[in-house]
Amino acid sequence: MLDNEIARKGFGHLAGKFSAADSFGPQTVRAFLKASAALGDMTPEQVQEDAYRQVRAFLAALGLLA
Structure with a gap:
C-alpha cells in the first residue's frame, strides 16, 4: 500500500x-x-493521549515516522 502515492x-x-x-x-x-x-x-x-499514541504507533509501524 505504501507504493501507492495517494495512500x-x-x-x-x-x-x-x-x-x-x-x-x-x-x-x-x-x-x-x-x-x-x-x-x-x-x-x-x-482518550486524547491514547488516540495520539495509537496513531503514532501505527505510523511508526508503517515506517512513516523519522
Missing part, C-alpha cells in the same frame, strides 16, 4: 493531524468520544 499522501495528512498529543486529530477523537458517551473508564484526557 502515502493520506498517511501524511493523518500524521499531520496527529503530530502532537494536543493537535487536531487527538482533540477530535476526544470530542467525538466525549459527545457519544463512549469514554468507558477513561478520562477525556486519557
Whole structure:
C-alpha cells in the first residue's frame, strides 16, 4: 500500500493531524468520544493521549515516522 502515492499522501495528512498529543486529530477523537458517551473508564484526557499514541504507533509501524 505504501507504493501507492495517494495512500502515502493520506498517511501524511493523518500524521499531520496527529503530530502532537494536543493537535487536531487527538482533540477530535476526544470530542467525538466525549459527545457519544463512549469514554468507558477513561478520562477525556486519557482518550486524547491514547488516540495520539495509537496513531503514532501505527505510523511508526508503517515506517512513516523519522
